[in-house]
Amino acid sequence: MYKIVSKRELAPKIKQIEIEALRLAKKALPGQFVIIRVDEEGERFPITITDTDSESGTIKIAFNEVGKSSKQLGNLNQGDSILDVVGPLGRPSEVSNFGTVLCIGGGVMVPGLHYLARALRDAGCDVIGVVGARTKELLIYTKEMKEVCSEVFISTDDGSEGFKGLEFIKDEILEKKKIDRVVAWSVAEVTLKTVSDITKPYEIPTMVLLSTIMVDGTGMCGCCRADVGGSTKFACVDGPEFDGHQVDWQLLTSRKRMYLPEERLAALTYEGFSK
Amino acid sequence: MAKLNLNRVSMPKQTPEERGKNFNEVAFGYTHEQALEEAGRCIQCKKRNCIVGCPVGVDIPEFILALREDNMVEAVKSLKAKNALPGICGRVCPQETQCEDVCTLGKKKAPIAIGRLERYVADWEIVHKDEIPKDIEKAEPTGKKVAVVGSGPAGLTVAADMAKLGHEVTMFEALHVAGGVLMYGIPEFRLPKKIVQGEVDYVKSLGVDLKLDSVIGKIALVDELFEEGYEAVFLGTGAGLPIFMKLPGENLNGIYSANEFLTRINLMKAYQFPKYDTPIMIGKRVAVIGGGNVAMDSARCALRLGAEEVYIAYRRSQTELPARAEEVENAMEEGIVFKFLTAPVRYHSDKRGWVRAMECIQMELGEPDDSGRRRPIPIEGSEFTLDVDVVVIAIGNRPNPLVPSTTEGLDTTKWGTLVADEETGKTTKDMVWAGGDIVTGAATVISAMGAGKNAVTAMHKKLMNIEGEE
Ligand SMILES: Cc1cc2nc3c(=O)[nH]c(=O)nc-3n(C[C@H](O)[C@H](O)[C@H](O)COP(=O)(O)OP(=O)(O)OC[C@H]3O[C@@H](n4cnc5c(N)ncnc54)[C@H](O)[C@@H]3O)c2cc1C
Ligand SMILES: Cc1cc2nc3c(=O)[nH]c(=O)nc-3n(C[C@H](O)[C@H](O)[C@H](O)COP(=O)(O)OP(=O)(O)OC[C@H]3O[C@@H](n4cnc5c(N)ncnc54)[C@H](O)[C@@H]3O)c2cc1C
Ligand code: SF4
Ligand code: SF4
Ligand code: FES
Numbered sequence: 001m002y003k004i005v006s007k008r009e010l011a012p013k014i015k016q017i018e019i020e021a022l023r024l025a026k027k028a029l030p031g032q033f034v035i036i037r038v039d040e041e042g043e044r045f046p047i048t049i050t051d052t053d054s055e056s057g058t059i060k061i062a063f064n065e066v067g068k069s070s071k072q073l074g075n076l077n078q079g080d081s082i083l084d085v086v087g088p089l090g091r092p093s094e095v096s097n098f099g100t101v102l103c104i105g106g107g108v109m110v111p112g113l114h115y116l117a118r119a120l121r122d123a124g125c126d127v128i129g130v131v132g133a134r135t136k137e138l139l140i141y142t143k144e145m146k147e148v149c150s151e152v153f154i155s156t157d158d159g160s161e162g163f164k165g166l167e168f169i170k171d172e173i174l175e176k177k178k179i180d181r182v183v184a185w186s187v188a189e190v191t192l193k194t195v196s197d198i199t200k201p202y203e204i205p206t207m208v209l210l211s212t213i214m215v216d217g218t219g220m221c222g223c224c225r226a227d228v229g230g231s232t233k234f235a236c237v238d239g240p241e242f243d244g245h246q247v248d249w250q251l252l253t254s255r256k257r258m259y260l261p262e263e264r265l266a267a268l269t270y271e272g273f274s275k
Numbered sequence: 276m277a278k279l280n281l282n283r284v285s286m287p288k289q290t291p292e293e294r295g296k297n298f299n300e301v302a303f304g305y306t307h308e309q310a311l312e313e314a315g316r317c318i319q320c321k322k323r324n325c326i327v328g329c330p331v332g333v334d335i336p337e338f339i340l341a342l343r344e345d346n347m348v349e350a351v352k353s354l355k356a357k358n359a360l361p362g363i364c365g366r367v368c369p370q371e372t373q374c375e376d377v378c379t380l381g382k383k384k385a386p387i388a389i390g391r392l393e394r395y396v397a398d399w400e401i402v403h404k405d406e407i408p409k410d411i412e413k414a415e416p417t418g419k420k421v422a423v424v425g426s427g428p429a430g431l432t433v434a435a436d437m438a439k440l441g442h443e444v445t446m447f448e449a450l451h452v453a454g455g456v457l458m459y460g461i462p463e464f465r466l467p468k469k470i471v472q473g474e475v476d477y478v479k480s481l482g483v484d485l486k487l488d489s490v491i492g493k494i495a496l497v498d499e500l501f502e503e504g505y506e507a508v509f510l511g512t513g514a515g516l517p518i519f520m521k522l523p524g525e526n527l528n529g530i531y532s533a534n535e536f537l538t539r540i541n542l543m544k545a546y547q548f549p550k551y552d553t554p555i556m557i558g559k560r561v562a563v564i565g566g567g568n569v570a571m572d573s574a575r576c577a578l579r580l581g582a583e584e585v586y587i588a589y590r591r592s593q594t595e596l597p598a599r600a601e602e603v604e605n606a607m608e609e610g611i612v613f614k615f616l617t618a619p620v621r622y623h624s625d626k627r628g629w630v631r632a633m634e635c636i637q638m639e640l641g642e643p644d645d646s647g648r649r650r651p652i653p654i655e656g657s658e659f660t661l662d663v664d665v666v667v668i669a670i671g672n673r674p675n676p677l678v679p680s681t682t683e684g685l686d687t688t689k690w691g692t693l694v695a696d697e698e699t700g701k702t703t704k705d706m707v708w709a710g711g712d713i714v715t716g717a718a719t720v721i722s723a724m725g726a727g728k729n730a731v732t733a734m735h736k737k738l739m740n741i742e743g744e745e
Contacts, residue, residue: 024494027493041552044451044553088493215535215553216449216450218449218493218515219516219676220516221532221538222519222532222535223531226526232525237677251526251628254528254627255526255528257528257627259556266554
């Protein structure tokens with residue numbers, strides 16, 4: 001059992017919790033994730049680690065309440081416990097002095113990306129941030145990103161704050177500055193694909209975090225497979241970050257939608273709308 | 276000499292119609308009378324062939340004799356002296372290629388049903404626990420800490436035996452339950468999970484500290500275990516990496532590795548969705564690729580989850596099927612359709628990325644290959660298409676590279692298995708032993724246990740500085 005020691009609402013339906021997990025807190029690095037199983041009937045699902053504190057022995061995660069599992073997790077409070085927290089899984093993001101790194105984060109993935117941006121800055125990089133969300137109420141971790149980035153751009157899908165969409169990256173950033181590396185994290189594939197399409201003509205190495213469906217998270221099932229550069233990769237052990245210019249986006253998107261009807265049923269059952 | 280009784284007592288089972296609709300165990304096991312009758316057929320050979328056929332050397336005539344004399348406590352003791360998990364082995368050992376293959380009565384095509392008797396004795400023990408004197412002689416504490424990585428049959432064996440020898444054992448398991456393939460792979464209807472957990476509880480009762488949710492290579496490296504004070508490490512991480520065939524369309528929705536398919540069903544209980552959260556896709560027509568136990572289990576799970584038609588596509592013929600004979604028979608009775616000499620070549624999808632058809636090619640058998648089995652050769656122009664909604668790929672597993680790739684000094688073979696001494700399980704790294712599927716590649720429960728036993732002997736000797744007697 002893993003105890004929740006604090007809980008915070010970052011935006012409507014976006015929560016961050018701090019979990020007691022001694023060994024994990026010592027080992028986890030930016031870009032790695034945990035697999036969570038809330039209770040005995042629960043599924044195993046992956047969530048990115050957004051910070052660690054090796055002294056208090058805790059890790060933090062942030063999540064969107066979108067379906068049954070994440071809502072159930074969001075309903076737990078400080079003092080409650082989670083049945084299983086496994087990790088740190090996946091390869092950590094590469095951290096070294098790359099020069100100027102553009103970190104683009106969407107919605108719930110910004111806190112995790114902040115953890116990486118901080119490490120990149122500490123490694124000597126000049127980090128430029130893009131914080132995005134569907135709409136301005138959902139922008140999170142902007143302040144924290146400003147603390148570790150030399151510059152932060154805001155983007156919303158509906159234009160309610162900052163730039164509308166991501167197209168501005170080309171004219172406002174790539175045309176003006178030499179960017180050595182791009183890291184894009186979002187649970188929405190379109191964001192990752194858009195960014196990869198924008199950076200491709202500039203031949204800037206672009207790492208994207210693929211949030212495939214997972215079961216074990218240790219390379220045992222192949223549920224998380226993605227096609228990268230024409231070969232099959234397991235996101236949980238070969239990733240979750242991959243070269244965005246090599247990803248087969250259509251396959252990724254259709255695999256992520258594999259259980260849509262079942263996910264709806266699970267969410268409705270949980271909320272008591274149906275039997 | 277008394278007349279040989281060649282009437283092998285059959286084991287009562289659920290009817291095929293019934294069992295196709297539930298996950299309850301297929302075979303009920305012998306009644307006491309049936310067990311005595313079958314045991315009575317054993318002629319107590321002087322030359323005890325059967326023992327040689329058992330990878331862990333169970334004294335078969337001895338336990339059968341005790342059973343026959345209705346001395347159940349003695350039967351349990353004799354059996355458990357060599358095999359700590361008889362309830363499991365009695366159910367899943369491929370007896371027809373091991374103990375029963377060499378039973379003297381096998382020449383008359385009626386070998387003693389050793390597996391069924393073993394199961395009977397083990398199940399009797401569960402019910403009559405209190406009647407068995409507790410004489411687990413646990414040795415004095417040695418003060419030595421031992422780490423066991425993986426809690427499949429190999430890890431469970433090592434953990435139990437090392438604890439009995441007085442060592443302080445911690446067993447690390449990546450998943451949220453212990454038992455390895457016995458929990459996530461082999462389905463409930465063939466091996467009830469209660470039995471596996473009974474064994475896990477027993478191992479814990481010996482003082483073994485079981486740490487679940489602990490992926491070694493991630494949460495701690497092998498070398499870090501030594502830094503934490505463990506003096507010896509046993510690796511029993513199995514062969515859990517699914518092999519795909521690299522065919523066009525293989526990543527379409529609806530195409531599963533057997534590991535994923537079975538894990539969702541057995542470990543995550545997808546057969547009880549939505550009570551349990553993990554979903555599974557079944558559809559009307561399911562094709563399983565392969566011919567081993569894993570393929571049989573996948574096909575029979577699909578059937579139980581409501582598939583109307585389930586095919587097993589195997590590239591060789593019925594004679595070469597590597598699965599346990601009893602399970603092939605069960606699968607056939609249940610109505611699984613076997614497509615022998617058939618292999619997939621590509622998959623076709625609908626507009627939404629779901630598999631809809633599997634293009635296959637017909638094979639013929641050529642000369643025997645390295646494995647001694649006749650090699651399948653595709654027949655040109657024999658392609659045909661099967662409509663399918665779900666495909667399960669069950670062509671085998673390799674060891675997961677997670678531990679070898681994060682541990683310095685562990686040599687692997689070109690198949691990804693660990694290099695280890697055949698007799699002792701000693702790896703190329705100091706104070707690290709290994710056994711089970713991670714050394715042999717996908718094999719059997721009993722061979723994993725046997726490897727565990729060998730490693731225990733070697734580890735104990737080394738830890739206690741006992742000179743070899745050789
Ligand atoms: C490596 C990795 C890291 C991840 N990190 C995070 C993380 O840090 N925070 C996080 O919230 N999620 C993260 N995810 C996604 C997370 O695993 C899923 O959100 C989770 O499975 C949701 O389960 P559920 O039962 O609540 O929803 P489901 O029933 O599984 O999903 C309901 C619907 O919501 C959509 N959806 C799924 N996830 C999201 C999301 N996060 N935002 C918006 N829509 C979504 C799905 O496509 C689906 O249609 C990560 C995934 C991977 C593979
Ligand atoms: C579907 C199926 C049916 C089978 N049917 C039969 C049968 O009828 N008869 C038979 O004899 N054999 C059968 N087998 C084969 C048999 O189950 C295996 O040979 C046996 O389980 C191998 O035992 P093991 O201890 O080596 O590994 P496993 O049982 O594979 O256990 C390994 C354990 O290690 C854990 N692990 C892996 N990596 C790590 C890590 N890095 N850190 C911590 N833990 C880790 C895994 O999660 C797992 O629990 C079957 C196999 C399958 C898949
Ligand atoms: S352990 Fe397996 S091989 Fe050995 S006697 Fe029992 S059933 Fe036969
Ligand atoms: S070989 Fe067969 S008949 Fe002979 S002792 Fe063994 S089990 Fe009994
Ligand atoms: S989640 Fe099972 S292999 Fe990646």
